[in-house]
Amino acid sequence: MLPDAVRRGERVPHGGEPDRDVLDFSANTNPETPDGVEEVYTGALEQSRRYPDDDYPEFRTAAAEFVGCEPDRVIPTSGGLAAIRLAIEVTLEEDETALVPYPSFGEYAREVRLQGATPQFVRHDDLLEVGVDLLADVDLAVVCTPNNPTGTAADPDALEAFAVRCAEAGTTLLVDEAFLGFTDLRSAATFDHENVIVARSLTKLFGLPGLRAGFAVASGERRDALETARRAWSLGTPATRVGTYCLRQEAFVRETRERVASERERMRRALERRFDVSHSDAPYLVCDVGDRSVSGVLESAREDGVAVRDATTFRGLDSHVRVAVKDRESNERLLAALDAPVNGETTDR
Known part of the structure; x- marks a missing residue:
């Protein structure tokens, strides 16, 4: 590592919400941990x-x-x-x-x-x-x-x-x-x-x-x-x-994979009612919000106690957010905060 390069360098934005009262969908971590x-x-x-x-x-x-x-x-x-x-x-x-x-x-x-x-x-x-x-x-x-x-x-x-x-x-x-x-x-x-x-x-x-x-x-x-x-x-x-x-x-890993795959597909179908959602094999989905304001989407979700990742910090993305795949109850809160419930019609804020 070069000292001159370090002096020219900058930190990189990441997900992760320090406020424990906010439901964090900005970081892609498993909400479950193994027993024991x-x-x-x-x-x-x-x-x-x-x-x-x-x-x-x-x-x-x-x-x-x-x-x-x-x-x-x-x-x-x-x-x-x-x-x-x-x-x-x-x-x-x-x-x-x-x-x-x-x-x-x-x-x-x-x-x-x-x-x-x-x-x-x-x-x-x-x-x-x-x-x-x-x-x-x-x-x-x-x-x-x-x-x-x-x-x-x-x-x-x-x-x-x-x-x-x-x-x-x-x-x-x-x-x-x-x-x-x-x-x-x-x-x-x-x-x-x-x-x-x-x-x-x-x-x-x-x-x-x-x-x-x-x-x-x-x-x-x-x-x-x-x-x-x-x-x-x-x-x-x-x-x-x-x-x-x-x-x-092994059982924990197997159950996690099954849950993530099932919940990810359910979330994708719901989110597609409002956004352009990319295919994913991971515990997260990236959504193109189109002509909506990314900051508006983030602020609206936060008003409902949910943190979503601003994906415009990634090179090449200028109208995107990223959301993690969590457990069923938490995912329902996210979908509601983004006006993308699985059942019923969505409403524009």
Whole structure:
């Protein structure tokens, strides 16, 4: 990370509502957590009187089983964003170039710039079609699946074919799978390509974003670079113990996927009465409000105690909002706040 680039850098807008009296649909986190988490966390507090085991054997094993790779390929990090930063830090040098999708997570371009490198933007739905000729001129390509904020997931076969082209061009491929756990699609961690780095977040799927737990997956020289560069004790004991426990809650994951898929479809049908709603494989929906005022939609929802994400902060979106998929009762409140009830006619405010 270059000091000059840091001085020129800026923070990136995110979802998340600090007011606990407001129902937060601006952050895409599971409203449920696995049974037993509180007991695991409480038990980890006593163990926190000592430094954690910096090898993290149990966490690595649980993470590897979850994504389908060998434990020694797992690099523990304090959240998915920490895995993304670590991957970019060990990959890019000053004045190099990275292919970055848009509209997508704003931290990719920020992290690239902090390295003194240059983001080259490509539409997220065109990125997997990029050929070897263009890839030969870039050092890193980033794919987000499912993409945030649009929610579309990459076809695993198309993604692997893209990984092969990246390898041919000598380009590192960083795959951000922060929300892939909400689907049953296979992880890029199963690819047998040493140019691929995968970033995973635990805390969105398991409803614990404040815990900060995640990991990267890589092999060969890239795995060795990540392991060397990661901070010592990169996960605290509570995050390690709770993360390990959550990764093994297969029934919880299965039930979450079923609920999200069902509620997402129900919400999409209701929201389409008022907005243009994009297809999504993720626990969120992006809505084009058309000629309505985005600020007006946000303010109107907030008057009803609901926070919605302003998606105009994403490159390429100028009339959009993003809403999370929560539990049935909360989703009903959102739909009512947006005048998009499942039953009955909507009314313009």
